[in-house]
Amino acid sequence: MTAPMSFHAGRWLTALRAIVPRGPEVRQAVRLLASVLLSEVLAKAVHLHEPVWSLITSVIVTQSRITQTLTTGRDQIVGTLIGAGAGVSAIVLILVTPLPTSVVFWMSLTPLALLAAARPNMRFAAVTLMIVLLFPAQAGDPFLRPLDRIASIMIGVLTSLAVSFFVLHDEARRDVLRTAALLVGDIADVLDRALRGQLDHDAIEAADEACRAHIQDIYSAVAEAQVERLDVLHPRRDPLLDQLPGLLRRLRGNAVFAARAASEGETLATGAVLDTERHALGRVLAQLARRCEREARTRRRRRPPSSEGAEAILGVLHDPGPEWSPVMQFTLAVLHADMARAVRAVWSDGTAPDTADAVQAPAAPASTLPASSAGPVGLAAGSRPRA
16 A cells, blocks of 8 residues: 555656746746836836837747847847838828728738748747737827837847846856766766677767767857856856867767777777776766766855866776777777866866876777777867757
8 A cells, every 4th residue: 555655656746846946947937027027117117108018028038048038139129120110111001092901911011921931030020010000009199109119129128138137047157067967977878888888889879969969058058158247248268168068079079989999899808907997987977977066056266276186086097008909098098088188177167277288199090990980089079069
Protein backbone atom coordinates (compact mmCIF):
# COMPACT_ATOMS: atom_id res chain seq x y z
CA MET A 1 0.00 0.00 0.00
CA THR A 2 2.89 2.29 0.78
CA ALA A 3 4.53 1.87 -2.65
CA PRO A 4 1.49 3.03 -4.69
CA MET A 5 1.03 5.99 -2.35
CA SER A 6 4.69 6.94 -2.75
CA PHE A 7 4.38 6.57 -6.53
CA HIS A 8 1.35 8.87 -6.70
CA ALA A 9 2.96 11.34 -4.29
CA GLY A 10 6.01 11.45 -6.55
CA ARG A 11 3.85 12.10 -9.60
CA TRP A 12 2.00 14.91 -7.82
CA LEU A 13 5.30 16.42 -6.68
CA THR A 14 6.65 16.33 -10.24
CA ALA A 15 3.48 17.97 -11.57
CA LEU A 16 3.64 20.62 -8.84
CA ARG A 17 7.24 21.44 -9.70
CA ALA A 18 6.25 21.85 -13.35
CA ILE A 19 3.40 24.21 -12.46
CA VAL A 20 5.00 26.33 -9.72
CA PRO A 21 6.98 29.20 -11.30
CA ARG A 22 10.69 29.29 -10.64
CA GLY A 23 13.07 32.21 -10.27
CA PRO A 24 13.31 33.25 -13.97
CA GLU A 25 9.55 32.94 -14.45
CA VAL A 26 8.84 35.02 -11.34
CA ARG A 27 11.30 37.71 -12.46
CA GLN A 28 9.70 37.84 -15.91
CA ALA A 29 6.23 38.13 -14.35
CA VAL A 30 7.42 41.03 -12.18
CA ARG A 31 8.99 42.74 -15.20
CA LEU A 32 5.81 42.32 -17.22
CA LEU A 33 3.63 43.74 -14.45
CA ALA A 34 6.03 46.64 -13.92
CA SER A 35 6.04 47.38 -17.64
CA VAL A 36 2.25 47.42 -17.84
CA LEU A 37 1.94 49.58 -14.73
CA LEU A 38 4.54 52.09 -15.92
CA SER A 39 2.93 52.26 -19.36
CA GLU A 40 -0.43 53.04 -17.84
CA VAL A 41 1.02 55.72 -15.55
CA LEU A 42 2.90 57.44 -18.38
CA ALA A 43 -0.02 57.23 -20.83
CA LYS A 44 -2.35 58.84 -18.30
CA ALA A 45 0.30 61.40 -17.31
CA VAL A 46 0.44 62.74 -20.87
CA HIS A 47 -3.39 62.60 -21.06
CA LEU A 48 -3.68 60.06 -23.86
CA HIS A 49 -7.29 59.19 -24.64
CA GLU A 50 -6.70 55.46 -25.19
CA PRO A 51 -3.91 54.23 -22.89
CA VAL A 52 -5.05 50.65 -23.43
CA TRP A 53 -2.85 50.44 -26.55
CA SER A 54 0.17 51.26 -24.42
CA LEU A 55 -0.63 48.40 -22.05
CA ILE A 56 -1.15 45.93 -24.89
CA THR A 57 2.16 46.94 -26.46
CA SER A 58 3.96 46.45 -23.14
CA VAL A 59 2.69 42.89 -22.93
CA ILE A 60 3.85 42.17 -26.49
CA VAL A 61 7.29 43.77 -26.26
CA THR A 62 8.47 42.74 -22.77
CA GLN A 63 10.42 39.51 -23.24
CA SER A 64 12.46 37.33 -20.92
CA ARG A 65 15.78 38.42 -22.47
CA ILE A 66 16.96 41.94 -23.16
CA THR A 67 18.11 41.03 -26.66
CA GLN A 68 14.65 39.65 -27.42
CA THR A 69 13.03 42.78 -26.01
CA LEU A 70 15.30 44.99 -28.11
CA THR A 71 14.49 43.01 -31.25
CA THR A 72 10.76 43.02 -30.58
CA GLY A 73 10.81 46.71 -29.64
CA ARG A 74 12.71 47.61 -32.79
CA ASP A 75 10.25 45.66 -34.93
CA GLN A 76 7.34 47.26 -33.11
CA ILE A 77 8.68 50.79 -33.66
CA VAL A 78 9.47 50.26 -37.34
CA GLY A 79 6.19 48.48 -37.94
CA THR A 80 4.27 51.20 -36.09
CA LEU A 81 5.83 53.93 -38.21
CA ILE A 82 5.07 52.06 -41.44
CA GLY A 83 1.54 51.21 -40.33
CA ALA A 84 0.98 54.79 -39.13
CA GLY A 85 2.01 56.13 -42.53
CA ALA A 86 -0.35 53.71 -44.24
CA GLY A 87 -3.13 54.56 -41.80
CA VAL A 88 -2.79 58.30 -42.23
CA SER A 89 -2.72 57.88 -46.02
CA ALA A 90 -5.87 55.77 -45.79
CA ILE A 91 -7.63 58.46 -43.74
CA VAL A 92 -6.70 61.05 -46.36
CA LEU A 93 -8.12 58.82 -49.10
CA ILE A 94 -11.37 58.42 -47.16
CA LEU A 95 -11.66 62.18 -46.72
CA VAL A 96 -10.88 63.24 -50.32
CA THR A 97 -12.38 60.36 -52.32
CA PRO A 98 -15.80 58.70 -52.39
CA LEU A 99 -14.23 55.28 -51.74
CA PRO A 100 -15.79 53.40 -48.82
CA THR A 101 -13.67 52.68 -45.77
CA SER A 102 -13.59 48.93 -46.43
CA VAL A 103 -12.15 49.43 -49.92
CA VAL A 104 -9.49 51.86 -48.65
CA PHE A 105 -8.62 49.46 -45.84
CA TRP A 106 -8.01 46.54 -48.18
CA MET A 107 -6.05 48.74 -50.56
CA SER A 108 -3.80 49.77 -47.66
CA LEU A 109 -3.56 46.32 -46.13
CA THR A 110 -2.47 44.53 -49.32
CA PRO A 111 1.06 46.02 -49.55
CA LEU A 112 1.52 45.56 -45.81
CA ALA A 113 0.53 41.90 -46.13
CA LEU A 114 3.13 41.48 -48.88
CA LEU A 115 5.69 43.19 -46.66
CA ALA A 116 4.85 40.86 -43.75
CA ALA A 117 5.16 37.84 -46.04
CA ALA A 118 8.64 38.96 -47.13
CA ARG A 119 9.69 40.25 -43.69
CA PRO A 120 7.69 38.50 -40.94
CA ASN A 121 9.03 40.87 -38.30
CA MET A 122 7.16 43.69 -40.08
CA ARG A 123 3.74 42.21 -39.27
CA PHE A 124 3.27 45.00 -36.69
CA ALA A 125 2.70 47.39 -39.59
CA ALA A 126 -0.56 45.65 -40.48
CA VAL A 127 -1.59 45.61 -36.81
CA THR A 128 -0.98 49.35 -36.53
CA LEU A 129 -3.03 50.00 -39.68
CA MET A 130 -5.95 48.11 -38.15
CA ILE A 131 -5.64 50.03 -34.88
CA VAL A 132 -5.57 53.36 -36.70
CA LEU A 133 -8.32 52.67 -39.23
CA LEU A 134 -10.74 50.05 -37.95
CA PHE A 135 -11.40 51.40 -34.48
CA PRO A 136 -13.61 54.43 -35.12
CA ALA A 137 -12.70 57.74 -33.51
CA GLN A 138 -15.20 60.05 -31.90
CA ALA A 139 -16.25 63.28 -33.51
CA GLY A 140 -13.50 65.81 -34.01
CA ASP A 141 -10.21 65.91 -35.89
CA PRO A 142 -9.98 62.59 -37.80
CA PHE A 143 -6.20 62.54 -37.31
CA LEU A 144 -6.13 63.25 -33.57
CA ARG A 145 -7.27 59.86 -32.28
CA PRO A 146 -5.03 57.80 -34.63
CA LEU A 147 -2.01 59.86 -33.59
CA ASP A 148 -3.03 59.34 -29.97
CA ARG A 149 -3.01 55.59 -30.51
CA ILE A 150 0.41 55.70 -32.17
CA ALA A 151 1.76 57.68 -29.20
CA SER A 152 0.34 55.02 -26.86
CA ILE A 153 2.14 52.29 -28.78
CA MET A 154 5.45 54.18 -28.61
CA ILE A 155 5.08 54.67 -24.86
CA GLY A 156 4.49 50.94 -24.45
CA VAL A 157 7.66 50.13 -26.40
CA LEU A 158 9.85 52.60 -24.51
CA THR A 159 8.62 51.50 -21.08
CA SER A 160 9.20 47.85 -21.99
CA LEU A 161 12.79 48.60 -22.96
CA ALA A 162 13.39 50.59 -19.77
CA VAL A 163 11.92 47.88 -17.54
CA SER A 164 13.91 45.12 -19.27
CA PHE A 165 17.16 46.97 -18.60
CA PHE A 166 16.55 48.11 -15.05
CA VAL A 167 14.04 45.78 -13.36
CA LEU A 168 15.27 42.35 -12.23
CA HIS A 169 16.94 41.53 -15.52
CA ASP A 170 18.39 38.04 -15.65
CA GLU A 171 22.14 37.89 -15.24
CA ALA A 172 23.19 36.28 -18.48
CA ARG A 173 26.66 35.68 -17.07
CA ARG A 174 25.14 33.08 -14.82
CA ASP A 175 23.46 31.46 -17.80
CA VAL A 176 26.85 31.25 -19.53
CA LEU A 177 28.42 29.48 -16.57
CA ARG A 178 25.46 27.16 -15.98
CA THR A 179 25.44 26.11 -19.63
CA ALA A 180 29.23 25.72 -19.51
CA ALA A 181 28.81 23.33 -16.58
CA LEU A 182 26.29 21.27 -18.58
CA LEU A 183 28.61 21.22 -21.60
CA VAL A 184 31.62 20.12 -19.58
CA GLY A 185 29.53 17.39 -17.97
CA ASP A 186 28.47 16.11 -21.41
CA ILE A 187 32.10 16.17 -22.61
CA ALA A 188 33.17 14.17 -19.56
CA ASP A 189 30.44 11.61 -20.24
CA VAL A 190 31.45 11.24 -23.90
CA LEU A 191 35.12 10.72 -23.06
CA ASP A 192 34.38 8.25 -20.27
CA ARG A 193 32.07 6.11 -22.39
CA ALA A 194 34.35 6.28 -25.42
CA LEU A 195 37.40 5.13 -23.47
CA ARG A 196 35.29 2.29 -22.09
CA GLY A 197 34.48 1.27 -25.65
CA GLN A 198 30.76 1.94 -25.22
CA LEU A 199 30.24 4.44 -28.07
CA ASP A 200 30.02 3.98 -31.81
CA HIS A 201 30.18 6.68 -34.48
CA ASP A 202 26.45 7.43 -34.41
CA ALA A 203 26.38 7.78 -30.63
CA ILE A 204 29.33 10.16 -30.74
CA GLU A 205 27.62 12.27 -33.41
CA ALA A 206 24.45 12.48 -31.31
CA ALA A 207 26.42 13.55 -28.25
CA ASP A 208 28.33 16.08 -30.35
CA GLU A 209 25.07 17.65 -31.54
CA ALA A 210 24.01 18.14 -27.92
CA CYS A 211 27.37 19.76 -27.15
CA ARG A 212 27.02 22.06 -30.15
CA ALA A 213 23.60 23.14 -28.90
CA HIS A 214 25.14 24.04 -25.53
CA ILE A 215 27.84 26.08 -27.26
CA GLN A 216 25.24 27.96 -29.28
CA ASP A 217 23.38 28.72 -26.04
CA ILE A 218 26.64 30.00 -24.53
CA TYR A 219 27.20 32.39 -27.43
CA SER A 220 23.62 33.66 -27.12
CA ALA A 221 24.04 34.22 -23.38
CA VAL A 222 27.36 36.04 -23.94
CA ALA A 223 25.62 38.38 -26.38
CA GLU A 224 22.88 38.93 -23.78
CA ALA A 225 25.51 39.68 -21.12
CA GLN A 226 27.11 42.29 -23.37
CA VAL A 227 23.74 44.01 -23.79
CA GLU A 228 23.09 43.85 -20.05
CA ARG A 229 26.37 45.66 -19.40
CA LEU A 230 25.61 48.21 -22.16
CA ASP A 231 28.85 47.22 -23.88
CA VAL A 232 27.65 48.90 -27.07
CA LEU A 233 27.71 52.30 -25.37
CA HIS A 234 30.42 51.83 -22.77
CA PRO A 235 32.56 48.77 -23.50
CA ARG A 236 33.54 46.94 -20.31
CA ARG A 237 35.52 43.79 -20.63
CA ASP A 238 34.64 40.58 -18.86
CA PRO A 239 37.79 38.49 -19.37
CA LEU A 240 36.13 35.18 -18.57
CA LEU A 241 33.23 35.69 -20.97
CA ASP A 242 35.68 36.83 -23.64
CA GLN A 243 37.66 33.58 -23.36
CA LEU A 244 35.24 30.89 -22.23
CA PRO A 245 33.22 30.29 -25.44
CA GLY A 246 36.35 29.75 -27.53
CA LEU A 247 38.00 27.57 -24.89
CA LEU A 248 34.95 25.34 -24.57
CA ARG A 249 34.56 25.14 -28.33
CA ARG A 250 38.12 23.87 -28.67
CA LEU A 251 37.64 21.48 -25.77
CA ARG A 252 34.49 20.05 -27.33
CA GLY A 253 36.09 19.57 -30.72
CA ASN A 254 39.18 17.82 -29.42
CA ALA A 255 37.19 15.70 -26.99
CA VAL A 256 34.97 14.50 -29.84
CA PHE A 257 38.05 13.73 -31.92
CA ALA A 258 39.52 11.71 -29.05
CA ALA A 259 36.22 9.84 -28.68
CA ARG A 260 36.17 9.03 -32.39
CA ALA A 261 39.76 7.82 -32.31
CA ALA A 262 39.02 5.64 -29.29
CA SER A 263 35.93 4.18 -30.96
CA GLU A 264 38.05 3.17 -33.95
CA GLY A 265 40.58 1.26 -31.85
CA GLU A 266 43.34 3.86 -31.71
CA THR A 267 43.91 3.69 -27.95
CA LEU A 268 46.25 0.64 -27.77
CA ALA A 269 46.56 1.32 -24.04
CA THR A 270 44.64 -1.08 -21.83
CA GLY A 271 44.22 -1.98 -18.18
CA ALA A 272 45.61 0.38 -15.56
CA VAL A 273 46.95 2.92 -18.08
CA LEU A 274 43.57 3.34 -19.76
CA ASP A 275 41.70 3.48 -16.44
CA THR A 276 44.14 6.02 -15.01
CA GLU A 277 43.70 8.36 -17.99
CA ARG A 278 39.94 7.94 -17.97
CA HIS A 279 39.73 8.71 -14.26
CA ALA A 280 42.05 11.71 -14.60
CA LEU A 281 39.99 13.22 -17.41
CA GLY A 282 36.76 12.62 -15.52
CA ARG A 283 38.13 14.13 -12.31
CA VAL A 284 39.38 17.33 -13.95
CA LEU A 285 36.22 17.83 -16.01
CA ALA A 286 33.96 17.12 -13.01
CA GLN A 287 35.76 19.74 -10.93
CA LEU A 288 35.61 22.19 -13.83
CA ALA A 289 31.85 21.66 -14.15
CA ARG A 290 31.34 22.11 -10.40
CA ARG A 291 33.40 25.29 -10.42
CA CYS A 292 31.33 26.73 -13.27
CA GLU A 293 28.14 25.87 -11.41
CA ARG A 294 29.47 27.45 -8.22
CA GLU A 295 30.55 30.61 -10.03
CA ALA A 296 27.07 30.82 -11.55
CA ARG A 297 25.65 31.10 -8.04
CA THR A 298 28.16 33.76 -6.97
CA ARG A 299 27.96 37.39 -7.96
CA ARG A 300 31.02 38.50 -9.88
CA ARG A 301 33.79 40.54 -8.18
CA ARG A 302 32.61 39.91 -4.65
CA ARG A 303 36.08 38.49 -4.16
CA PRO A 304 39.31 39.01 -6.12
CA PRO A 305 39.95 36.33 -8.75
CA SER A 306 42.49 33.69 -7.79
CA SER A 307 43.84 30.68 -9.62
CA GLU A 308 44.75 28.88 -6.41
CA GLY A 309 44.01 25.19 -6.67
CA ALA A 310 44.00 25.06 -10.47
CA GLU A 311 47.48 23.54 -10.74
CA ALA A 312 46.67 20.94 -8.09
CA ILE A 313 43.64 19.86 -10.09
CA LEU A 314 45.68 19.66 -13.29
CA GLY A 315 48.36 17.63 -11.55
CA VAL A 316 46.51 14.39 -12.29
CA LEU A 317 47.03 14.88 -16.03
CA HIS A 318 50.22 13.31 -17.33
CA ASP A 319 51.81 13.27 -20.76
CA PRO A 320 50.64 10.23 -22.72
CA GLY A 321 53.43 7.71 -23.09
CA PRO A 322 54.31 5.04 -25.63
CA GLU A 323 51.50 2.86 -24.30
CA TRP A 324 49.23 4.94 -26.52
CA SER A 325 49.10 5.03 -30.29
CA PRO A 326 50.65 8.07 -32.02
CA VAL A 327 47.18 9.41 -32.76
CA MET A 328 46.11 9.18 -29.13
CA GLN A 329 49.39 10.64 -27.88
CA PHE A 330 48.81 13.68 -30.05
CA THR A 331 45.09 13.92 -29.27
CA LEU A 332 45.44 13.53 -25.51
CA ALA A 333 48.25 16.08 -25.38
CA VAL A 334 46.07 18.64 -27.16
CA LEU A 335 43.10 17.71 -24.98
CA HIS A 336 45.16 18.14 -21.81
CA ALA A 337 46.31 21.56 -23.01
CA ASP A 338 42.73 22.65 -23.71
CA MET A 339 41.57 21.43 -20.30
CA ALA A 340 44.44 23.28 -18.61
CA ARG A 341 43.55 26.55 -20.32
CA ALA A 342 39.86 26.18 -19.44
CA VAL A 343 40.59 25.34 -15.78
CA ARG A 344 43.01 28.25 -15.36
CA ALA A 345 40.60 30.65 -17.02
CA VAL A 346 37.64 29.67 -14.81
CA TRP A 347 39.67 29.58 -11.60
CA SER A 348 41.18 33.02 -12.29
CA ASP A 349 37.99 34.60 -13.71
CA GLY A 350 39.76 34.96 -17.03
CA THR A 351 42.78 36.85 -15.69
CA ALA A 352 45.31 34.01 -15.98
CA PRO A 353 47.87 34.53 -18.78
CA ASP A 354 47.20 32.54 -21.91
CA THR A 355 49.25 29.36 -21.92
CA ALA A 356 48.46 28.41 -25.51
CA ASP A 357 52.11 28.65 -26.53
CA ALA A 358 53.44 27.04 -23.37
CA VAL A 359 52.14 23.57 -24.17
CA GLN A 360 53.49 21.93 -27.28
CA ALA A 361 51.56 18.91 -28.46
CA PRO A 362 53.50 16.29 -30.40
CA ALA A 363 52.85 16.37 -34.10
CA ALA A 364 51.02 13.42 -35.56
CA PRO A 365 51.52 12.37 -39.15
CA ALA A 366 48.40 12.82 -41.24
CA SER A 367 48.60 9.20 -42.31
CA THR A 368 48.02 8.04 -38.74
CA LEU A 369 44.75 9.93 -38.27
CA PRO A 370 41.48 8.00 -38.45
CA ALA A 371 40.05 8.27 -41.92
CA SER A 372 36.54 9.23 -40.81
CA SER A 373 37.60 11.81 -38.23
CA ALA A 374 38.43 15.44 -38.53
CA GLY A 375 41.65 16.52 -36.83
CA PRO A 376 41.80 18.17 -33.42
CA VAL A 377 39.86 21.34 -33.56
CA GLY A 378 42.57 23.93 -33.31
CA LEU A 379 41.57 24.88 -36.84
CA ALA A 380 37.83 24.76 -36.25
CA ALA A 381 38.14 26.90 -33.13
CA GLY A 382 38.29 30.07 -35.11
CA SER A 383 34.82 29.66 -36.53
CA ARG A 384 31.50 30.19 -34.84
CA PRO A 385 29.67 26.93 -34.17
CA ARG A 386 26.78 26.00 -36.38
CA ALA A 387 23.40 25.59 -34.74
